[in-house]
Amino acid sequence: MDSPEPPDALLTMLGVGKSFYGVPVLSDVDIDVHPGEVHAVVGENGAGKSTLMKIASGVHQPDTGTLTIAGRPATLPDPRAAQAAGVGIIHQEFNLLPERTVAENVFLGREPTRRGLVDRRAMRARTAELLAAVGAEVVRPHDRVRDLGIAQQQVVEIVKALSLDARILIMDEPTAALADHEVELLYALVRRLQARGIGILYVSHRLAEVFDLSDRITVLKDGRRVTTVDTADATPEGLVRHMVGRELATYYPPKAAGAGPTVVSVAGGGNARLKPLDLELRAGEVLGVGGLQGSGRSALARALFGVEGFTTGRMTLDGKAVRPRSPRQAVRAGIAYVTEDRKGEGLTLSQSVLDNALLASRAATPRWFPDKARTTTVRELLAAVEVHAAGADQEVRYLSGGNQQKVVLARWLAMGPRVLLFDEPTRGIDVGAKAAIHELIRDLAEKGAAILMISSELPELLGMSDRIVVMRDGALAGELPGDASEEAVLSLATGTPHEVSA
Amino acid sequence: GNPAATASADAGAGTGETSSFFVQADYDNEIALRTATASGPADKPWEQALNPTNVDTAKYKKAGPYNLCFSNAGVGNPWRQVGFKNMQAEVKLHPEFKSFQVADAESKDDKQISDINDLLGKGCDALIVSPNTTATLTPAVEQACAKVPVIVFDRGVNTKCPVTFINPIGGYAFGAAGAEFLTEKVKPGGNVLALRILPGVDVLETRWAAAKVAFDKSQLKVVGVEFTDGDAAKTKTIVSNYLQRFGTIDGIWMDAGATAVAAAEAFEDAGKPFPAIVGEDQQDFLRMWQDRKLTAVAPTYPTYQWRTPVIAALKILKGEQVPSPWKLPQPTITDANLSQYVDPSMPPLHYAMCGCSDLPGYPGEWGGK
């Protein structure tokens, strides 16, 4: 870029509208991004952010409106055309082939060739360079993606987008899967790209990030653009008001006054992924679980839920010895598990909202004749958690992430569980829905449930937990009180010594 | 007055075009053979020959015991099953054979070609081939001829190199027998339904071709020619549909009898009188014929022909003359001789014209009691 402040936008979208099956998702949205600019897009779940990004990257075609790239009108019939036009995108969902190597994934669709054949050496070398450029030499070009952790996979996604040499880079919630310290790495990367004159569209639910990184912010609500402001002039409160249309309490619900009796206790519980550990979940209490990516937090929840159960030690529920060998046994014993991978493990996407919400009741306690009362209860629960859908018989795949999460919640609430295991319950969920879920979790605790909540977001972990355990390398690294500091959690998680100021 | 019947008249479900398989000379030849007298032992039709011309086999003469080989197209239907049992039993009758090696091609042409090659490596003294399809096995058989005396039976090959080719009169004779029976028994103008197993199989095509000649000359109305895949349920469905459409069907012609019982049952189920019907020599049909007093005929393609190649092989290895080609008689079962062939102790799909009752292991090996 020759001039530091070129007059022309890299990408301009004007009057963009899009409907799915007759339901408008975007209407009349204008947005542009300039060279070297980070333009953040925020909004509630289902506001249409991802849809807008997909239009800009050729995945969807707009029903109305125009796209201009570098001053020239553009039509992007497919992702390939968008790549050719210089638009790269990191999708909200992972877009990797687990069975292929990192290099093959990075250059998928654009493999370099020599004499008609794929030049694998060049491909690997180039991938290694790109990985080095983002400071992720840990990942090797010939690693199979299947063998990588989630954060590392996210790195591959980023490298894949970078390999395009795109002038416009779209990042749709790139940090959703990252822990706080990994986010820092991403920040540095974004700044470097910015300095190279690349225009970035940045979608995130984490307002702190938005304020740290962006130059301008566009707020979407119900598929319309509410406002576009310079970040310098914006305040978090103002932004939230635009997003949800009302004021929101920014603090977490009050914590438990005191813990009830022990509901679940684990002594020496371990398996292939977990070193033997002791743990107690008490009625009325939220036990937060902190730790880095791959530290074994999910493995703990999965062991408690019998997915890959404990192979050693003892586990009791309400004083009775249990050892769930399958999720089914756990569910019937009164345990519920909200998984971190909503689409892969939580939902049956082609089924209706109602069927998804009824799934656990039906699966765990099947009946031969339709149970009207149960259906009514679940309908009420769906309303109570405020699922926004076209109807209870809408297919769940067409709901936004936040609403999908609420459907999963309703499913478990219908079971009246004694123990709830939440794995990243608010990942990828907008502020409004997040607050609602926090309220719900606290509410459940108050009603006497024992809750375990895994979160990679430190403010959430600290704000919600009555007690915190931190995991490291598949073992419990320590326990902290609910009002511990971020540093205390991090030092336990990373294993660096730190003065605990309780 | 039946509207469906008038509607069907314009459908013109006649006998259709002549099959590309129809060869006038072969047809004439077979029709002539039907009245020829056979030479050979009267009670052993498998040793008889029609209009034989013998060939000299002295050059194949060698001392026993012999290693006999057989490349079989497959045993995928009851006819071949019964035939193969016949052949195995026939081999047992002759101590001159020290071994009998069989390769089964599972109805695959290319496997049979390999099988022949394979067998040639096993030191055969004579090779019997029952080709899966005519024409395609010619090169393999020619290769084999160069090494051992070859005897082909059932279907032919397009080469003269085998020492002899054994088969009954053939498809034209079979098809004509049934069709002529119908032209006799069904009143002029009556409806005839032709049921065929599959298109594209030469032995079956010639049967239909000959029947077509007979029907075209007759006053009968062929209301439909349908393929049944040899499936009883499908046959019944088709016949029921026709019964519904035309009200009456007076005659049923078949190119193979496997589904004759099902076709007759369709009349029974619809509450209609049985038509004049052409079947084959399978026990289930013969029994039904006897029990229900059907107006029926059963042309046969006798399974006893499976005995003949073994006999021929022995003669050749002993240097005795054999007829070439070896045309076997092809009897037809009629009301007059029906009782001779019905045997309640044999399985329903057993072929009565097997000539096997004198063979070792009968009836157990053939599934009888």
Next chain:
Amino acid sequence: MTRTDAPTGPATLGQSRRGRWGAGSIWPVVAILLVLLVAVGIRQPDFYDPPALLAFLKRAAPLIVLAAGQYFVIVAGDFDLSVGSLVTAEVVIAARLIDGDPAATWPVIAVVLAFGLLVGLVNGLVTTLLLVPSFITTLGMYLILVGAVYTWTGGSPRGALSEEFRMFGRRGIEGVPWLGEIPYAVLILLVLGTLAILAMRADFGKVLLAVGDNPRAARLAGGRVAGVRTIAFVISGGCAAVAAILLGGFGGVSFQVGVGLEFTAITAVVLGGVVLGGGRGSVVGAMLGALTLQTLLTLLNLLGVAGALASAVQGLIILAAVAIGGLRART
């Protein structure tokens, strides 16, 4: 984007349009069936006489039963390629065991049903416990059954079915006013069809759909994924056994009776709007798909489409029908 205010309010027009015609919907097959029925009616008006119609249903019953069984397997995300050979095996077994002895009828019917369920169970267990894709499991079972039954009978069916056994596929309650004869096959079809619909309405059916849609989610919601899939195979095996009883009764003993039925049944199910891969479609659709296929065959027969061309026409119509369903799902 418009949101209805009531979170669980009635479906909007836009949504329900997709639901009515898209993948998994029964309406396309209903439309095709109606067209075919009208065409048959024009060609042959007395097709609609109650006795003729019942006779038609009787002939269609085995395929409908098979399609219903296949539906359970397909909707759970699997295939059952073994049903055709299972039907053959069952008929041949029944004939050999009964051997014309009427007294053996009922015990043999029990054996036939038990064998069908057992084959389904083996298919299910191999698929779910040994993690063999069902396409392969049932392809293997297909080879095994064909081979075993031929080996057992020495290559040609033996024995004979009793009239009592054949009654179910062949006869009916006679002398019913106006209807004439009510075939037992139609009654059996009605009972099984109702049971299938009830099963799909029950929790079992909903969980089955969920398993076909996302087995991991179904498992994590407390579902017995392996169990449910296995039951689907058992149902399919049982349906094949019933179809064998009907077909054996209708047509008698032969090795041809089941040939190709697996493909016909799968085609019927897909024609009924059920999506291969699981999670979408209804058992009513599957059964209607089978009825549609049977109607199509009847129509081709009535139109005098030459036997050899029938398979081509059939292929063309299936492609067209499925393509229409697929295209509708897209818009």
Next chain:
Amino acid sequence: MTALAATRRTPRIDSTNGVWVALGITLIVGGILVATDGGSLFGQNSTVSLLQRAAGLGIVAVGQTFTILAGSLDLSVAYVISLTSLIAAETMAGSDGRVLPAILAVLAVSGAIGLVNGLLITKLRINAFIATLGVGLLIKGYLEQGYAGPAGQVPVSFQHLGYDRIGPIPVSFLLFIGVAAVAWVVLKRSRFGHHLIATGGDLDVARLSGVRTDWVLIRTHMICSLCAGIAGLYLASRLGAGAPRVGAEGGYDLESIAAVVLGGAVLAGGKGGVAGTVGGVLLLAVIDGIFNQLAVDPFFKQVVRGVVIVAAVAIYALRLRRKAVAA
């Protein structure tokens, strides 16, 4: 970490090379069995027959490898084989000069059928199972309508392909190996191969990464049909004529799928390869050969074949699971 990066992985025994292990064991066990029976599995004639039988199925299976890797499948191959054998033999009509036009005609027709398959699957969104089944039915109808048995004639010069051999190795087997080698290069080393495996691994990921998945699938089906066409040519040369039932009776549709899966490919796509398929084809051929030598009843052979296919895939699946648990 840099030290770790330098370590090389030891080659793994997994589903794609497991078939070669199985093949080795089968050869040893089979060889002993046949020897005790007084025959020889490795004699000239039996080896030739074995390789010969492998060739036809092998060429089709290589094509089928493409479709299965791409997450599709082709049930029409059997009829394509019959059709192309007829086209070849009828075009040649016994004359040497018409061999080349015949080959071109076969390739054109089979390619066109593949194109139709591909278009039905991608543009009309018909499931591959149904689409190729339907196309198969269409061709079947045409064959049954138009042919009453073998037709056409192949000149003697063209029969060299079906009958000649170099030492114990039939020319047709070399053709199979040649086709497999080309396929291997295409799958491993070409951009198309990368795109194909990506499409089979995850269609959406491939599409979002800029792969033209429709075009990939269309080409995949064309390749599969072309392979079936080549097999048709080979069969025409072997049979000396075109045969309208040779494909269906040979069971090339399901057997080719079985061979590919025996080779360790995952039916859902994205995993597997030509090397495995070659192993799968050889394994089936060797089992066949052993049974042939032992003159085992063909029906019982069928049973064993079914058991072998299921058992092999079960072993692969269990290994995969054990690996997942161990990780």
